[in-house]
Structures are given as structure tokens and as C-alpha cells.
Amino acid sequence: MRLEKFLLQSHSTVKEAYEAIEHSQMGLCLLIDENGKFIRTITDGDLRRLIIKCGESSVLLDSLDPIQPLWANRKEGVSKLLEIMKEHDIQHIPILDDDFKPIDVVLRKNIESPPVLLSSPHMGENEINFIHDAFETNWIAPLGPNVENFELEFAKKIQSPHALALSSGTAALHLALVVLGVTSGDIVFCSSLTFVASANPILYQGATPVFIDSEPETWNMCPSALERALKHYGKMGKLPKAVMIINLYGQSANMDALVKICDQYEVPIIEDAAESLGAQYKGRPSGTFGKLGIYSFNGNKIITTSGGGMLVSEDEDLINHARFLSTQAKDPANYYLHSKIGYNYRMSNILAGVGRGQLIVLDDRIHSRRTIFNKYVSAFKEMNIFDWMPEPEGYFSTRWLSCGVLQNFNGDIELKLNSFIRRGIEVRRIWKPLHTQPLFKDCDYFEHEKGNSISDAIFAKGLCLPSGSNLTSEGQDKVINQIKSLL
Ligand SMILES: Cc1ncc(COP(=O)(O)O)c(C=O)c1O
Structure with missing residues (x-):
């Protein structure tokens, strides 16, 4: 029309x-x-x-x-x-x-009529049984069998020896920074193209973020920009205390290259895999390449506990330290003894029950999201509307969200977005790069190449299409038809 x-x-x-x-x-x-x-x-x-x-x-x-x-x-x-x-x-x-x-x-x-949502919760058949168990046994607390089992089952699923269930992915990132000793005056490098939750915990610690651009191949952290930034800060004798690598929209970053550079400078990696649970890089699960990895179970994620997160590491001491801090840092004593700042960050036994049920269906959810993505690709093939987020050889993306950059589009993207919303379709823009956020206006930024900021280009014309694993075929057809008529 x-x-x-x-x-x-x-x-x-x-x-x-x-x-x-x-x-x-x-x-x-x-x-x-x-x-x-x-x-x-x-x-x-x-x-x-x-x-x-x-x-x-x-x-x-x-x-x-x-x-x-x-x-x-x-x-x-x-x-x-x-x-x-x-x-x-x-x-x-x-x-x-x-x-x-x-x-x-x-x-x-x-x-x-109800809108076609971007990514809504999709429960399986088992969540309710685990919640029922929690009620039956009165484990209505931030500890209990569901929490313990969720941690064990999750660790097994992503092949990481240690996991700690927390109240959110943001809490997991915060504790990751704390246990790596990030404190006031430190610098932490962070991908620019991400949700603000990645960088907020850097501020909680009084540290300063420095933002690193994306590479076009993966949309994730650009190895050459990272190297330039490390060289620059190394020369000043001010290497970052950690590098936070974000795996966006269901896809791992270029971990071989990034790990090599960070190892060279002996800077630990925190892998923010909030959006990439189930993704792989060269056969290895996303989130397991850094010193610490984090995941989110927020309502829109590939699996959800309504709100929740997980911190993982091969280093048992780091996880034990985070566990201690996550429950108000209670020192061993028969009374309440505290010598460190603690947090109330543990996941409840009820929500861990939801997580256990969701973990069972994770592979199905990945399959559905990839199927949805493939349908978009074939629907728009002839029209050349989108440059899709690439999935290079050796990467396995969950396609948590089907994302693409509009080709040959010179109109006002905000106006287009409103047209989708008025048609009952929840299309979202790509994350606004953090180096362009007022909150981080004084922070350094290292772009992909001089005068070529990839994250800005992706943001300018990038869209995320409805991608929930419970999106019906009719719902997706509606999205496809509307996009065809509007673009
Ligand atoms: C990249 C990224 N990091 C961190 C978070 C924070 O996770 P949570 O919402 O569980 O705190 C999110 C999403 O919510 C995210 O998308």
C-alpha cells in the first residue's frame, strides 16, 4: 500500500x-x-x-x-x-x-489486536513442576535445591566448571568486576555497541569505561581497535583492569583474535554473553572464553527466569568469592560479622525452578529463532532490503534477534519505526552505541578505522525484527508483509 x-x-x-x-x-x-x-x-x-x-x-x-x-x-x-x-x-x-x-x-x-512482540517469554512444560517443588518443600528463598541444581545443570550445558545463579545479568557483571579487583580510578575497556547494562557496573565501581568499536564481520568488538587502544593506554602505563567483550544478538565475538591480544597485554576478559546463551565459537560455548562470563535471563532473552543472571568461570576461587559477596559478604561466625561490602544478588529458588525448566528447552528455542531468521532472509532475498548481521564460518549464532541494516534507505528511521509500531509490530532499533550516550560523553572511543565507526553505521540504519521463539507463522507473515509494504 x-x-x-x-x-x-x-x-x-x-x-x-x-x-x-x-x-x-x-x-x-x-x-x-x-x-x-x-x-x-x-x-x-x-x-x-x-x-x-x-x-x-x-x-x-x-x-x-x-x-x-x-x-x-x-x-x-x-x-x-x-x-x-x-x-x-x-x-x-x-x-x-x-x-x-x-x-x-x-x-x-x-x-x-495484540501486537507482534520483539521477543517475549516462552515457557516450556517443566517450569511449573520445579516451582511446584519449591512450594511443596517451602524453599521460598534465595537458596535451595532449584538454585543448586540450576547452577550445576547450567554449568554442564555450557561446559564451564563453576556457575553462580544471581538476580540479574547486571549483578553478574558487577560481581565479575569486583572479584577482578576493579575499583575507583581503574579503566575498563568495553564494546561500544551494546545495552547500557554492560557498562553501568563499571561506573558502580567508580572506574572509567573506554569504548571499543565493532568490526563489520561480527558486529562485535573489533580486534584491531582493541589492539590500538591497549597500545595507547599501555604507553601511558595505564592498562585496563579488564576488557569486557559483548556477544551481541546471539553471536560470539572473534574470540581467537581478542583473547590473543588480551593475553599479550595480560588483561583479563569478562565475556558478556547476556544475549548469546547457546551460541558457539569454533564449537565452544559463547561466554566461556574469558576469565569470567555472564548470562542474562531477563524476560526477553532466549530463555528467561523473568529476571536473573549467571556468572561462570573456570576459576573456582573467583566464583566462591562472588558467591560470598552476593549474599551480603557474611564472614564465618555464629553471628552477623562483616568485613567487606556485600550485595543482595542471589537468585530465588522459585526463579531458579523456572530456569531449570527453560534450560531443558534451550536447544528448541535456538532452533526456532534460527528458523525465524531464515524465513526473514528468504522473504526479503529478492528485495535486498537488509544487510543481515553476518554469521561467519566457525560461528554459530542463536539469532536471538533477527537483525539487519537497511540497504539503500535514506529516510528517517524513527518515522519508519513509528509506522511499524502503528501497525502493531514491535520493531526495535539496534543499540545506540555507548560512546554516543550522554552518560558516557567524556569517555574515550577507539573506532574500527580512522573516520569509520562501524557501531555508528550499524545503529544509523539497523533494526531488530520480532524474533521470539513463540512467534507464530501468521505473526511473522504479518511482519514480513508490513515490512514489504513500508520499505
Ligand atoms: C548485552 C547485555 N548485557 C547485560 C544485560 C543485563 O542483563 P539483565 O537485564 O539480566 O541485568 C543485558 C540485558 O538485559 C544485555 O543485553
Whole structure:
């Protein structure tokens, strides 16, 4: 549906208006003036009344009876649009830009039906049984058999010897920094293209983040930019206390190259695998390459405990230290004795039950997300709309989210995004790089190449499409059709 094909001026005939209405497939066309400004909506009912009044279909639209037109500004949210349509008992509303020109038409049925979500929780059959066990045994606490077993089962799944279940991925990142001794005045390198939760814990510790660009091959940390940054800070005698490598959208970073560089400078790696549980790099699970790795079970992740996280390491001492800190750092004594700052970061036994059930279906969830991604790829193949997030040889992405950068698109991406939302489709932009966030405006940034910031380019035209493992085939068809018509 192309808007310009059902915009008409007053000198058009009723016959032309009927053709435009048929073209819109919405039972309406829009009347505009010679400057493109909106005058009114025309339905086939309006045309019928006009023919009855004037008796022929060659009559011009300027003979329509004047009405008070209904419209909404492009800045209105969907709830306001629905409110207007309900109040006036109408099924569609034109959307105008600030110059009063039509840019879209919203159908009531699109915003009244449940939206197609980006990535919603997808429960299996076993979660409820583990929760039931917790209730039966009254283990309603941040410890208990589900927590212990979730840690063991998770560690086995990702082939890491030690795992600690926590209240969030952010808590896991925070403890990773604490046990590596990151403190006030330290520097921590961090991928720029990520969610703010990756870098916030650096600030909790009073340390300073330095951001590293992505490489085009993986969208994850660029090895050459990392090397340049290490050289630069090494020369000043101020090497970072840790390098935080983020594995975005279900895909590992280039770990061979990154580990080699970090080893050379003897800087430990924290691997933020919040978004990449189940991904692999050269057959090894994502999240197990660093000194410490973290995962998130937030509601939108590939498996969820509603909220939760996991810290993993081959180093038992680090995990034991984090375990101690995660429960208020209680020193061994028969009373409450504390000599260190502690945190309340443990996962509850009920949520760990959800996690155990979810872990059972992880492989199915990966399969579904990859299938969804492949369907998008084949649906848009001919149209060349997207440059998809690459999956190089030797990488196995879970395709947690189907992400791509728009090709040949020079419009306003925010406006496009609003058009999706108005059609009941939750499309999101790629993370806004952290070096461009006001919060980090004073932090250093090392780009891929001089004058070529990959993370900025990906952000500028990058979109994440609905990718939940419970996305129905009809839901995905709706997304595909809308993208085809809007782009
Ligand atoms: C890359 C990344 N790191 C860290 C986090 C934080 O995880 P959580 O929400 O469990 O605290 C998230 C997501 O939420 C994330 O996407």
C-alpha cells in the first residue's frame, strides 16, 4: 500500500476516487490541497452520497459536503490513536506530519489486536513442576535445591566448571568486576555497541569505561581497535583492569583474535554473553572464553527466569568469592560479622525452578529463532532490503534477534519505526552505541578505522525484527508483509 497512490486533489473525479479506494485496500482515500496538505478522508459511502446528490460519476470531488476532518499528528502514541478512533467510532485515522501532510493511515484493527512482540517469554512444560517443588518443600528463598541444581545443570550445558545463579545479568557483571579487583580510578575497556547494562557496573565501581568499536564481520568488538587502544593506554602505563567483550544478538565475538591480544597485554576478559546463551565459537560455548562470563535471563532473552543472571568461570576461587559477596559478604561466625561490602544478588529458588525448566528447552528455542531468521532472509532475498548481521564460518549464532541494516534507505528511521509500531509490530532499533550516550560523553572511543565507526553505521540504519521463539507463522507473515509494504 503506497500512500501517494490514494492521495487525490479536489479536481479529481468520483471515478478516480473509487480507483484510489480500491488501491488503498482500506476502503478510503485522502483528499489533499495543491500543497499536499490534508483536507479530509473520503470513503465509498461519501462517494455514493455524492453520486446520489449529483447523479453522475464524472463529478469532481470539490462537490463533497464539507466535514470536520479527523486526523492525528505523527507524534501521537498508539493509545491516543485508539482513543480517538473509539470516541468517533471510526476504523482508520490519517496521520499527518507537522506540515499537515498525510504520511500514514492507521487501521484500528491493527492496534486493537495484540501486537507482534520483539521477543517475549516462552515457557516450556517443566517450569511449573520445579516451582511446584519449591512450594511443596517451602524453599521460598534465595537458596535451595532449584538454585543448586540450576547452577550445576547450567554449568554442564555450557561446559564451564563453576556457575553462580544471581538476580540479574547486571549483578553478574558487577560481581565479575569486583572479584577482578576493579575499583575507583581503574579503566575498563568495553564494546561500544551494546545495552547500557554492560557498562553501568563499571561506573558502580567508580572506574572509567573506554569504548571499543565493532568490526563489520561480527558486529562485535573489533580486534584491531582493541589492539590500538591497549597500545595507547599501555604507553601511558595505564592498562585496563579488564576488557569486557559483548556477544551481541546471539553471536560470539572473534574470540581467537581478542583473547590473543588480551593475553599479550595480560588483561583479563569478562565475556558478556547476556544475549548469546547457546551460541558457539569454533564449537565452544559463547561466554566461556574469558576469565569470567555472564548470562542474562531477563524476560526477553532466549530463555528467561523473568529476571536473573549467571556468572561462570573456570576459576573456582573467583566464583566462591562472588558467591560470598552476593549474599551480603557474611564472614564465618555464629553471628552477623562483616568485613567487606556485600550485595543482595542471589537468585530465588522459585526463579531458579523456572530456569531449570527453560534450560531443558534451550536447544528448541535456538532452533526456532534460527528458523525465524531464515524465513526473514528468504522473504526479503529478492528485495535486498537488509544487510543481515553476518554469521561467519566457525560461528554459530542463536539469532536471538533477527537483525539487519537497511540497504539503500535514506529516510528517517524513527518515522519508519513509528509506522511499524502503528501497525502493531514491535520493531526495535539496534543499540545506540555507548560512546554516543550522554552518560558516557567524556569517555574515550577507539573506532574500527580512522573516520569509520562501524557501531555508528550499524545503529544509523539497523533494526531488530520480532524474533521470539513463540512467534507464530501468521505473526511473522504479518511482519514480513508490513515490512514489504513500508520499505
Ligand atoms: C548485552 C547485555 N548485557 C547485560 C544485560 C543485563 O542483563 P539483565 O537485564 O539480566 O541485568 C543485558 C540485558 O538485559 C544485555 O543485553
